[in-house]
Amino acid sequence: MMINAKPKLVIFSGLASEQVILDADRPFLRVQLYDTATLKCCYKGGSKFLTWIKRDSSAAKNRVKDTVSEVESDSLHCSTLTFDKVELNDTGLYQCYLNKSKVETHGTYMQVYKPMEKTINLSESTKNTILMFEGFLLLLCVIVPSSILLFKSRSLKQLEMKKMKQEEENIYQGLNLDECCTTYDQIERSQAHGAYQDVGNCAGEGEAIQLEKP
Template identity: 60%
Template structure:
């Protein structure tokens, strides 16, 4: 691209020099770039103002070499015409472009060194598909991808729920073992005697009637707490 930038600068300088020598000729702007697929058709245009209609199409390649473009039957068609505004234009049409058609195309007035800015046409070859799939196959692949994605979401969630349930069961077993260990250290005889003492104290009351005891026995014997 740098080579074509330098080439465009040369073209502009040459055009300026030509327009200075021929003040009546005005170069109109061209389409700067055109990208065309291989074997497709392409059309380029150049226009002058106050200039004769005798001009030719020239092509500059990557190495800045200039080639005259000739019409070759129906593959390349060149025409010239005038517009109501007094402009003289030329058109070149490629029926089926090839890779070697890539280059900068300019119009040149005959017997002068006046060139239009030109149009750089790039011919490209589209990439071929390595795998050709039908629409039904594509839909099946998308469906399988959706199912796999759903499984990737549900499987970890199910694993977490299962682990939390197992941890809860282990916790309940641990609590049950601790309760068993608490009751294993107790003596049932001691528990029964302590229970009897509590029942007897509740039946007799926390205080004894000292007057009644003195009348019956004549002695005071208080129960030790």
């Protein structure tokens, strides 16, 4: 990933006759563990002798390599630092230190990372089986609660019918069946006989005639 840096910076050393113009460095570089990495710094003016230094998390300077920069176009001095296989402890900020001018370049921060490893290596068939099993579980989660609600509603309905039947039976528990039958017989007898007794139908002449009152 390349990020455009600020315009070139002009830095004067202790002597007015020497000036160093630093070129834009790559600010960040992310490299996978055991891969190859290349860092580069460029500048104009100053000495061609320089030293690569590294700043780690403790901000301490560590000398990495003494080298001589190569002259490219327009008197541009450039130096490269190459890592054949980077390690995790190679993470840090790398700068070029110009020995004679005592100037440090902006530098490049290199981050070495370790890729995540698969904890479980599953084949495609196993993944498909797991997906089918998850779908079956999802179906059960839908059907089982519906069945339970249906069973509960049916049980409540039966309970209500049983309760209504018990209430109907309780209505007739307080009634005396003998009294009900006597009253019923009296009503039937009064409807079967007329309002007046027939004198001609009496059994004997000596019997007293009792007429029913109207």
